[in-house]
Amino acid sequence: MGLRERMKIGKKGREESEAPGQPSSQETAQSPPKSPLFAARKDEPRDELRDLKEHLHRQLVERIDYSVWESLEAGDLRDQVTRVVEALLVEQGVQLTEFDRRKLIEEIRNETLGLGPIEQFLHDPMVADILVNGHGQVYIERYGKLELTNARFRDDSHLMQVIDRIVSRVGRRVDESSPMVDARLPDGSRVNAIIPPLAIDGPVLSIRRFGVRQLFMNDLIRLNSITAEMAEFIRGAVKAKLNVLISGGTGSGKTTLLNILSGYIPPEERIVTIEDAAELQLQQPHVVRLETRPPNIEGSGEVTQRDLVRNALRMRPDRIVVGEVRGDEVMDMFQAMNTGHEGSLTTIHANSPRDALARLETLMLLTGYSLPEKGMREMMSSALDLVVQVSRMSDGTRKIVSLSEVTGMEGEVVSTQEIFVFERTGVSESGEVLGRFRPTGVSPGFLNRLVLAGVNLPQGIFSSL
Ligand SMILES: Nc1ncnc2c1ncn2[C@@H]1O[C@H](COP(=O)(O)OP(=O)(O)O)[C@@H](O)[C@H]1O
Ligand SMILES: [Mg+2]
Structure with missing residues (x-):
């Protein structure tokens, strides 16, 4: 087959990188080594085993009957490879521990069938x-x-x-x-x-x-994306049915976080999720998943997020989770949030909590509703309770850089106050972003709602001292 010839490209003198003094694979093949081979370091097969593996692999390839091979199912292929390798081991009198034997077979199967x-x-x-x-x-x-x-x-x-x-x-x-x-x-x-x-x-x-x-909140804490206290606070907010908006740039971890927060919704509630491309993986028993549909070739048949939000309202949801607000569903969503569908969760593409509110306002204006600007802002400020800002940092890590309460209106503008922030102090020599998460010292105005919902937060969680 032409494969081998084609393979010869690009191989240039890298052999020197192999450690000196090791037996060539040829030698070891003749005298297969004895077990145990995995003495010290796990996952790092000693070279004898690697050589044995290559040797067996070559023999296996010679024994495979490729004419039947093509027609076999994946599971049968695996079985067949296992059988041939086991037979080869017996024939050649190779003694291995059970652990080595399984690992060897697994690796040869990966070599033959996988990547x-x-x-x-x-x-x-x-x-x-x-x-x-x-x-x-x-x-x-x-x-x-x-x-x-x-x-x-x-x-x-x-x-x-x-x-x-x-x-x-x-x-x-x-x-x-x-x-x-x-x-x-x-x-x-x-x-x-x-x-x-x-x-x-x-x-x-x-x-x-x-x-x-999907990542879980424990992963995020371990990865230093958020503190345990902040996580408790967010969890309480979801439990207490606050409306939460997650804001962040592309790839900052919005969907990941939305999935985690949705996981805090109590299992007895009926959840309707609305997405452009279904990504959420909720574990609750009572979840209805809806997905938009693009127009067909003739340009008809489109079902938008707005259609789905409106429909969802007739489905007696306890919670509505919208993957990402990006269009005219924004009005229906806010209306729902303001009329008894509390505890809704969604995300928006924005780089700061302020930016998120500005974007929402733009989306509202684009819907063409004839509502004065101030009316729109009032609608938005009474709908939203908490804005969670996520950010992808210069070192590739993601952090919850701000948790802000939407407190209402001050004159013409929506007012917010930060409850937790990530304070960036610099960058280490290795490029790692340095800083710390801290409470701002402000207690949220909705604290009472958390207490009423039975959420117990650690003592002094909002104290900046
Ligand atoms: N806190 C985090 N730490 C590290 N990686 C994360 C974190 N959150 C998300 N990711 C990873 O970042 C990628 C993008 O996450 P995603 O939630 O899809 O972002 P977005 O929805 O903002 O585009 C995924 O591979 C995800 O596993
Ligand atoms: Mg996303």
Whole structure:
């Protein structure tokens, strides 16, 4: 097959990077080592095991009957690989601990059926992106940060095999005549591959994951995105049915936070969610999910967020959760919030609480309702209780930079007061954003509503001392 020939690109003298004095894979293959192989460091197979794995993998490939292979289901393929590897181990008298044996089989299966060294990351629900820069460098993004991993491919042709396996599944191929390819993994993840000579230092594979696990509030606390006290405060606000607006830029973590806050809605309440593209993953038993529909080719049949908000009001919701306000649904939403549908949650694309209010006002004006400006602001100020501002910091971390109460009107303008802020003090040498979260010392005017709803906040939570 043409694969091997095509693989030869981009491999240049990286062999020296291998530690000296190790037996070549050829030698070890002849005399398979004995267990236990995972003495000290977990997850870092000793080289003997790696060599054994490569040896078995080669033999496995020789034994596979490719004529039946194509027609097998994924599960059967896995079983078949397992059986062949087990048979090979027995034939060659290799003794392994149960742990090593399973790990070896798993790795060979990944090698044969999956994406080899990077397959493990596809099983880690926290990994958002997998970025391979030539065979020797694999980065992943987790919690919004890039990390260099220990994973590596044997050489560039090994990486090319994996790329080939991905793109051939969607009927594409990558070679010198088509050196840039887009594809998708079966789980929906988006893949791009670009190879030499366009990519100068070897094949580059970029995988953007789809359906990564949602973060929970504990994750956010651990990631220093918010303090435990602030989290308690927000949780109380949701429980007490305050209307909460989450504001932030693209990728700042609005949807993540909306999902977490929605999780605080008591399980006995009926929740209706409205989104342009369903992303929320609520765990409550009583959730109705609605999604908009774009117009068809003839330009008809569109169902907007506004249509859905209006419809939701006739569905006896206890709570309405709108993925993101962006259009004329804003009026209906505020009306609902002002007329007994408290505890609604939504997000908006804005860079500060002030900016968020300004954007909402613009959206209201664009609806064409003939309401005076002041009337609009009054409507907005009485609808909203709390604005949560999230921000993606220069070091890639996300922080809840402000929790602000909407207190009412002062003359012509909507008035707000900050209850918690993130005070940025600088940047460390490594680029990490420095600062601290602190209460401003102001107690929220809606504290009484929290108390009435049975929310117990820690003593002194609002004290700035
Ligand atoms: N507090 C956080 N810390 C680190 N990563 C986060 C945090 N919140 C969200 N993320 C990650 O940031 C990315 C964008 O989050 P998302 O909620 O979709 O943002 P938005 O809705 O504002 O565009 C996701 O990969 C998500 O897992
Ligand atoms: Mg979002």
